[in-house]
Amino acid sequence: MTASSDTILSVRGLRTEFKGDRGHVRVLDDVSFDVGRGKIVGLVGESGSGKSMTALSLMGLVPKPQGHVSASSILLDGTDISRLDAAGMRRIRGRDIAMVFQEPMTSLNPVRRVWEQVGEPLAIHKGLGRRAIRARVLEMFELVGIPEPKTRLDAYPHELSGGLRQRAMIAMGLICEPKLLIADEPTTALDVTTQAQILRLMRDLRDRVGTSIIMITHDLGIIAEMCDEVNVMYAGQMVEQADVFDLFERPSHPYTRGLLASIPRATEPRTARRMPSIPGMVPNLAKLPPGCRFSPRCGDVMPICQRAPDLVGIGSGHAARCWLHAPQDALPQEGTS
Amino acid sequence: MTMTAQKQPDSGDRDIVLSTRDLTKHFQVGGGFLNGPPRTVRAVDGVSLDIRARETFALVGESGCGKTTLGRVMLRLQEPTSGQVQYRGTELTDLGEDAMRGLRKKLQIVFQDPYASLNPRMRVEEILAEPLRSHGFGSPADIRDRCAELLEMVGLRKQYLRNYPHQFSGGQRQRIGIARALANKPDFVVCDESVSALDVSIQAQVLNLLTDLQDQLKLTYFFITHDLAVVRQFADRVGVMFLGRLVEVGTTEEIFAQPLHPYSMLLMSAVPRPDPRQRGRDRPMMQGEIPSPMNLPKGCRFHTRCPFARDICRIEDPALQSRGDRAVACHFPLDG
Numbered sequence: 001m002t003a004s005s006d007t008i009l010s011v012r013g014l015r016t017e018f019k020g021d022r023g024h025v026r027v028l029d030d031v032s033f034d035v036g037r038g039k040i041v042g043l044v045g046e047s048g049s050g051k052s053m054t055a056l057s058l059m060g061l062v063p064k065p066q067g068h069v070s071a072s073s074i075l076l077d078g079t080d081i082s083r084l085d086a087a088g089m090r091r092i093r094g095r096d097i098a099m100v101f102q103e104p105m106t107s108l109n110p111v112r113r114v115w116e117q118v119g120e121p122l123a124i125h126k127g128l129g130r131r132a133i134r135a136r137v138l139e140m141f142e143l144v145g146i147p148e149p150k151t152r153l154d155a156y157p158h159e160l161s162g163g164l165r166q167r168a169m170i171a172m173g174l175i176c177e178p179k180l181l182i183a184d185e186p187t188t189a190l191d192v193t194t195q196a197q198i199l200r201l202m203r204d205l206r207d208r209v210g211t212s213i214i215m216i217t218h219d220l221g222i223i224a225e226m227c228d229e230v231n232v233m234y235a236g237q238m239v240e241q242a243d244v245f246d247l248f249e250r251p252s253h254p255y256t257r258g259l260l261a262s263i264p265r266a267t268e269p270r271t272a273r274r275m276p277s278i279p280g281m282v283p284n285l286a287k288l289p290p291g292c293r294f295s296p297r298c299g300d301v302m303p304i305c306q307r308a309p310d311l312v313g314i315g316s317g318h319a320a321r322c323w324l325h326a327p328q329d330a331l332p333q334e335g336t337s
Numbered sequence: 338m339t340m341t342a343q344k345q346p347d348s349g350d351r352d353i354v355l356s357t358r359d360l361t362k363h364f365q366v367g368g369g370f371l372n373g374p375p376r377t378v379r380a381v382d383g384v385s386l387d388i389r390a391r392e393t394f395a396l397v398g399e400s401g402c403g404k405t406t407l408g409r410v411m412l413r414l415q416e417p418t419s420g421q422v423q424y425r426g427t428e429l430t431d432l433g434e435d436a437m438r439g440l441r442k443k444l445q446i447v448f449q450d451p452y453a454s455l456n457p458r459m460r461v462e463e464i465l466a467e468p469l470r471s472h473g474f475g476s477p478a479d480i481r482d483r484c485a486e487l488l489e490m491v492g493l494r495k496q497y498l499r500n501y502p503h504q505f506s507g508g509q510r511q512r513i514g515i516a517r518a519l520a521n522k523p524d525f526v527v528c529d530e531s532v533s534a535l536d537v538s539i540q541a542q543v544l545n546l547l548t549d550l551q552d553q554l555k556l557t558y559f560f561i562t563h564d565l566a567v568v569r570q571f572a573d574r575v576g577v578m579f580l581g582r583l584v585e586v587g588t589t590e591e592i593f594a595q596p597l598h599p600y601s602m603l604l605m606s607a608v609p610r611p612d613p614r615q616r617g618r619d620r621p622m623m624q625g626e627i628p629s630p631m632n633l634p635k636g637c638r639f640h641t642r643c644p645f646a647r648d649i650c651r652i653e654d655p656a657l658q659s660r661g662d663r664a665v666a667c668h669f670p671l672d673g
Contacts, residue, residue, distance in 0.1 A: 046536035191399040196607040221609030264566040277541035
């Protein structure tokens with residue numbers, strides 16, 4: 001994977017640490033991935049996997065001074081944003097890279113009218129006047145399918161339903177036509193029928209406007225419906241990367257396989273009284289097991305899993321961090337270590 | 338679903354544990370000095386259903402449909418506005434405080450949020466001992482033994498009795514919430530979104546625990562959830578709720594294989610499928626938003642979102658009609 005004109009975002013060696021009373025906790029460890037132009041790329045994982053922290057690190061929103069972000073490079077459309085200072089990040093945030101959060105109620109200011117908030121990035125980045133902003137917000141409300149958009153401009157957030165608030169948040173994210181939109185669990189707080197509408201909207205926007213999207217979710221159903229490429233995260237690391245069809249047909253990391261086996265499926269009849277599950281729980285990042293971080297829960301564990309595996313390519317853009325897939329010459333010889 | 342309580346005493350599994358008849362819960366909102374006249378929210382609006390012994394009955398619906406209120410009113414954690422609830426032949430709505438307290442140990446609830454439903458200042462042992470003491474379980478030594486037994490029953494080591502809730506993960510806390518509900522050997526357990534806040538790998542563990550406990554302890558579950566995938570893999574029967582009413586009831590397999598109510602069908606088709614080959618851009622999709630429960634549409638409550646609505650649907654409210662083991666409230670059921 002090399003950065004090219006087809007790649008809007010290329011992250012290499014992203015590492016985020018937090019300083020605590022008991023030393024450093026590394027919440028992201030050597031995270032690398034690409035987002036193709038006009039693609040929807042999924043980051044999937046459970047709580048503590050680092051998927052939201054990846055988004056905050058890219059946005060320059062990791063709290064300081066406790067948090068520290070470093071990277072070999074983060075190329076956004078060819079420009080390395082990992083070298084930007086706080087003022088530099090403020091210039092691109094909302095303009096070149098924007099984010100939609102999970103809870104549309106808490107991410108809107110309750111005492112300001114919706115149009116002023118949705119249009120705020122235009123005031124900050126483009127210096128537009130109120131009338132121009134209002135007109136542009138109206139266009140955006142039409143784009144994201146808010147019914148009776150004119151009457152909603154002057155609404156306060158509590159006057160909109162959860163689905164409409166999330167549409168307004170997406171309008172705000174897209175108002176400066178960013179190169180990349182990061183959506184962090186954008187439908188988790190919504191009902192399933194509203195979720196289907198918002199997911200369709202995001203797909204349509206990608207198809208019509210060509211927005212590149214990072215979709216962060218814990219839901220493999222959303223990944224399957226939405227994404228072109230998938231990155232599976234576990235305990236702060238990438239453990240598998242693949243094209244979406246490849247990932248569901250040939251899951252290669254035992255964690256991915258376990259996840260796919262343990263998701264309940266609405267489309268298939270129940271076959272057993274008990275469901276397949278992954279034993280144990282996600283490790284505490286301050287007390288990681290030696291070697292492979294998944295090894296204490298893994299059914300395929302081997303002696304070599306005491307050593308940390310690398311993320312290795314296993315063909316056609318598919319990669320897995322697991323000794324099962326290590327090339328033979330990378331394995332240490334018996335008796336030496 | 339039977340509209341008249343048909344007890345079948347010869348088949349133990351078919352015994353009805355809990356039934357409701359025309360149960361309603363209305364809330365008054367507003368009505369303050371500045372708010373104008375009070376308005377009524379019909380959170381539960383005439384629900385009749387029978388829950389059979391040792392089954393898992395799932396109640397599904399979107400937020401605001403009244404499913405949580407129904408679960409609470411069934412246990413008389415909130416008083417119903419009208420209607421009846423019977424538990425094994427006893428009319429709960431007639432019981433006084435003391436008699437109700439005596440029955441409480443048979444009727445339990447496991448809540449959604451494992452972070453909010455355990456007192457952070459109490460050790461696990463105190464959390465589990467509280468319901469035992471309030472029902473006069475036995476001596477302090479008996480109670481200690483029972484707490485240890487409960488913890489092991491939900492798959493946690495008894496060494497954890499001295500710990501506080503914050504020392505546990507979400508999945509472990511939900512196990513503690515389950516242990517607390519089971520302390521007094523209940524018969525009927527309401528699980529209100531009990532696995533919804535858990536990660537996938539932990540969710541499967543807790544669902545398996547609930548299954549094992551049901552088999553061991555002969556429990557009946559009333560499982561409230563918005564997650565249709567969990568319902569299909571966990572429940573025996575399903576009730577679909579929309580704006581305070583049951584719109585469809587049936588066995589899980591019947592409802593998923595052939596939903597009869599358009600709302601059930603649209604709800605199921607909205608679930609994202611974990612298979613990219615089934616990407617459904619042209620699946621039927623519900624339009625618009627749920628009407629306000631304060632301002633219900635005339636006729637069928639679903640007609641404003643229903644792709645099949647005809648004139649009669651805007652005028653006449655369809656009743657829940659039994660058809661053998663199923664029931665549906667629709668003028669034009671989908672197999673018609």
